[in-house]
Amino acid sequence: MIYERVALIGLGLIASSMAHALRRDRLAGEIVGYARTAETRETAREIGLCDRVTDTAREAVEGADLVVLAVPVGAMGPLAEEIGPALRPGATLTDVGSVKRAVIEAVTPHVPQGVHFIPAHPLAGTEYSGPRSGFATLFDNRWCILVPNGADRQAVERLAQLWRGMGANVDEMDADHHDLVLAVVSHTPHLIAYTMVGVADHLERVSHGEVIKYSASGFRDFTRIAASDPTMWRDVFLTNRDATLDILGRFTEELFVLQRAIRMGDGAHLHAYFTQTRAIRRGIVEAGQDTAAPDFGRAPVTAPG
Amino acid sequence: MIYERVALIGLGLIASSMAHALRRDRLAGEIVGYARTAETRETAREIGLCDRVTDTAREAVEGADLVVLAVPVGAMGPLAEEIGPALRPGATLTDVGSVKRAVIEAVTPHVPQGVHFIPAHPLAGTEYSGPRSGFATLFDNRWCILVPNGADRQAVERLAQLWRGMGANVDEMDADHHDLVLAVVSHTPHLIAYTMVGVADHLERVSHGEVIKYSASGFRDFTRIAASDPTMWRDVFLTNRDATLDILGRFTEELFVLQRAIRMGDGAHLHAYFTQTRAIRRGIVEAGQDTAAPDFGRAPVTAPG
Numbered sequence: 001m002i003y004e005r006v007a008l009i010g011l012g013l014i015a016s017s018m019a020h021a022l023r024r025d026r027l028a029g030e031i032v033g034y035a036r037t038a039e040t041r042e043t044a045r046e047i048g049l050c051d052r053v054t055d056t057a058r059e060a061v062e063g064a065d066l067v068v069l070a071v072p073v074g075a076m077g078p079l080a081e082e083i084g085p086a087l088r089p090g091a092t093l094t095d096v097g098s099v100k101r102a103v104i105e106a107v108t109p110h111v112p113q114g115v116h117f118i119p120a121h122p123l124a125g126t127e128y129s130g131p132r133s134g135f136a137t138l139f140d141n142r143w144c145i146l147v148p149n150g151a152d153r154q155a156v157e158r159l160a161q162l163w164r165g166m167g168a169n170v171d172e173m174d175a176d177h178h179d180l181v182l183a184v185v186s187h188t189p190h191l192i193a194y195t196m197v198g199v200a201d202h203l204e205r206v207s208h209g210e211v212i213k214y215s216a217s218g219f220r221d222f223t224r225i226a227a228s229d230p231t232m233w234r235d236v237f238l239t240n241r242d243a244t245l246d247i248l249g250r251f252t253e254e255l256f257v258l259q260r261a262i263r264m265g266d267g268a269h270l271h272a273y274f275t276q277t278r279a280i281r282r283g284i285v286e287a288g289q290d291t292a293a294p295d296f297g298r299a300p301v302t303a304p305g
Numbered sequence: 306m307i308y309e310r311v312a313l314i315g316l317g318l319i320a321s322s323m324a325h326a327l328r329r330d331r332l333a334g335e336i337v338g339y340a341r342t343a344e345t346r347e348t349a350r351e352i353g354l355c356d357r358v359t360d361t362a363r364e365a366v367e368g369a370d371l372v373v374l375a376v377p378v379g380a381m382g383p384l385a386e387e388i389g390p391a392l393r394p395g396a397t398l399t400d401v402g403s404v405k406r407a408v409i410e411a412v413t414p415h416v417p418q419g420v421h422f423i424p425a426h427p428l429a430g431t432e433y434s435g436p437r438s439g440f441a442t443l444f445d446n447r448w449c450i451l452v453p454n455g456a457d458r459q460a461v462e463r464l465a466q467l468w469r470g471m472g473a474n475v476d477e478m479d480a481d482h483h484d485l486v487l488a489v490v491s492h493t494p495h496l497i498a499y500t501m502v503g504v505a506d507h508l509e510r511v512s513h514g515e516v517i518k519y520s521a522s523g524f525r526d527f528t529r530i531a532a533s534d535p536t537m538w539r540d541v542f543l544t545n546r547d548a549t550l551d552i553l554g555r556f557t558e559e560l561f562v563l564q565r566a567i568r569m570g571d572g573a574h575l576h577a578y579f580t581q582t583r584a585i586r587r588g589i590v591e592a593g594q595d596t597a598a599p600d601f602g603r604a605p606v607t608a609p610g
Contacts, residue, residue, distance in 0.1 A: 074572075123519050123521055123522040124521060124522075125522070126599035126600045127586070127599065127600070128599050133599070135599075142521055143518055143519055143521075145519075171518075180510060180511060181511050181515050181519060182519075182522065184504070184505050184508060184511050184516065184524070185505070185511075185515075185516055185519045185520055185522050185523060185524040186519075186522035186523040186524065187523075188501065188504075189501055189523040189524050189526070189527055190523050191560075191563060191567075192497055192501060192560070193523075194563070194578060194579055194582055195556060195559050195560045195563060196493065196494055196497060196556065197582040197585055197586075198559050198563075198578060198581070198582055199489070199493075199552065199555050199556050199559050200489050200490070200585065201581060201582065201584075201585060202555075202559070203489060203552075203555070205485060206485060206486050206489050206490075208585070208588065210486050210490075211489065211490055211585065212585065212588040212589050212592050212594060213448055213476075213592060213594065214428050214448055214450075214486060214487075214490045214491075215490055215589045215594050215595065216428055216429060216447055216448075216594050216595070217428040217429075217430070217487065217490050217491035218490060218491040218492075218494040218495050218498075218530055219489070219490040219491065219494050220589050220594060220595045221494070221526050221527075221529070221530060222494055223582070223585055223586040223589055223595070224526070224586065224595070224600075224601065225523055225526060226579075226582040226583070226585075226586065227582070227583050227586035227587075228579075230575075230576050230579035230580045230583075231576065233575070233579050234572050234575040234576045234579060235572075237567045237575055238567070238570055238572055238575070241567055241568065241570075244567060245564065245567060245568060247504065247508075248560070248564055250504050250507075250508070251500060251501065251504050252557060252560065254500050254503050254504050254507070255496075255497070255500045255553070255557065258496060258499070258500055259550065259553055262496075262542045262543070262546055262549060262550060263546065263550060265543055265546075267379075267539050267540075267543055270535075270538070270539040270542055270543070271535050271536065271539045273499060273503060274499055274531075274533075274535035274538050274539060275535045276503070276506060277499055277502040277503055277506065277528070277531040277532070278531070278532050278535075279506075280502055280505065280506060280513070280516065280517065280528055280531075281432070281502075281528040281529065281531065281532035282532075283513065283517045284517050284520045284525050284528055287517050287518065289517060289518065289520050289521050289525060290520065290521070290525045290528070290529070290603075291603055291604045293604060294431035294432065294433050294438070294440075295431045295432070295529075296529065296601040296602075296603045297601075297602075297603060297604045298595075298596055298601045298602060298603075299596045299598060299602045
């Protein structure tokens with residue numbers, strides 16, 4: 001047991017996976033949960049996700065030695081303001097938001113003296129959301145990035161221990177570098193996937209039926225990412241604006257170079273470019289960050305009955 | 306048995322999967338194979354992929370009642386020129402290229418009178434290539450598009466029967482529409498994935514190690530597609546230039562609109578866009594074209610030892 005009472009605020013994919021992982025490894029004495037909508041709280045109670053589900057956020061954090069903000073990035077500030085006065089001195093406050101600079105700016109003003117605020121970001125997820133979508137192995141062999149931002153080292157080490165207990169590897173980084181790295185490995189890829197799906201959706205010369213039927217030729221991979229939670233992703237782009245626009249600028253620049261190579265018939269350029277990109281895939285598989293099985297080892301799917 | 310002798314020219318992922326599927330369902334009396342490199346022919350012999358592997362393409366097609374061109378699109382024309390004189394009258398000549406208009410233009414001049422040329426495109430694949438990468442279930446519940454282009458109906462129906470026998474669903478389409486549809490569901494997604502991986506590769510402020518470690522947050526999905534065969538994809542873009550540039554134009558247009566929404570802080574626009582795109586994912590899963598399992602049901606991967 002690493003914390004006596006963990007309060008999970010927001011009961012979506014990440015928090016519900018934390019609940020399962022905390023229980024699997026007996027890392028928390030008690031797990032208290034709160035979600036904004038009555039429906040989510042009801043579901044959480046029904047499936048026994050937490051030991052207790054409270055009807056207010058303040059109630060949930062009372063007496064907790066770890067409080068986890070697991071809500072969309074744009075909701076972190078108001079939430080911190082609401083619970084701030086109820087936080088126990090000596091407690092650790094953390095979050096799981098995909099953007100760190102904006103969360104630090106929104107939350108810090110509401111953190112009382114004596115509370116350790118340690119922003120964090122577990123790089124794990126699926127395309128599903130909500131309290132039923134969590135599972136205990138979500139964080140296994142994934143990375144959790146802590147952004148201690150000058151916080152007490154002992155408190156940081158304790159939180160790192162919790163994440164390791166839930167199966168994750170732990171790194172530390174400063175907020176700006178985190179936001180840039182995530183713009184590359186997550187935010188821009190998501191925006192591009194959303195865009196590609198939007199293009200197919202808006203075309204009139206190719207029907208929706210055709211897009212769906214023939215999607216196994218590449219397109220379907222993009223649709224998985226583009227099925228992620230709209231509120232979460234809206235907030236990511238609004239709060240990691242500069243880094244995302246920076247990487248998007250790079251992206252369109254490179255895309256235009258390839259586009260020009262296609263227009264000019266420069267096969268040598270295309271071939272060289274497509275050869276280089278294979279190395280990163282190998283690195284990812286060798287680092288244990290993706291499966292080597294063809295097509296992700298995707299289960300064969302059968303025609304509807 | 307649908308054909309007495311099938312000649313597979315080019316022994317990569319598609320042809321080797323056809324060999325396995327033809328045997329599984331006893332669809333061919335004899336399977337003869339040929340590949341350009343001695344190394345591939347040797348591998349094919351070693352694993353017993355075909356009944357016979359010949360040292361020239363002409364030898365392979367002699368006496369075959371079905372000849373399958375399974376080489377990169379840019380190699381189809383010279384190959385057709387080479388084998389044309391050896392094709393048996395009444396035989397069917399088909400291909401599996403990802404582009405149809407360019408293949409028709411390159412191959413048709415070399416098709417002798419009395420030979421049925423029926424272009425085809427099975428929409429199936431993985432990120433692997435070569436004679437060892439094939440497997441019998443690759444085409445199960447995938448679509449194969451035939452582009453009969455005025456060919457004899459009986460010959461078309463026989464080829465359709467073969468594809469159904471190998472597990473595929475069969476559609477017919479004209480060449481230009483095929484090339485446009487594929488630009489949307491396959492060619493542009495691949496180019497975008499290659500570009501995203503290239504951007505990450507070229508960034509100096511984020512290291513390769515970071516890109517690899519944190520890739521599970523979205524990026525890794527793009528690297529799978531971007532690990533596909535460089536020669537095949539070079540030829541696709543060179544030969545489906547107009548449709549790809551058309552869809553790329555749409556893509557950058559939509560991307561700029563989203564980019565502007567991020568810059569201006571237009572959260573309502575982003576949220577609406579990200580909500581719409583979920584419907585296509587649902588359609589794909591309901592149509593049996595992708596798994597509903599979270600994260601493609603990807604096998605958990607563990608840290609290297």
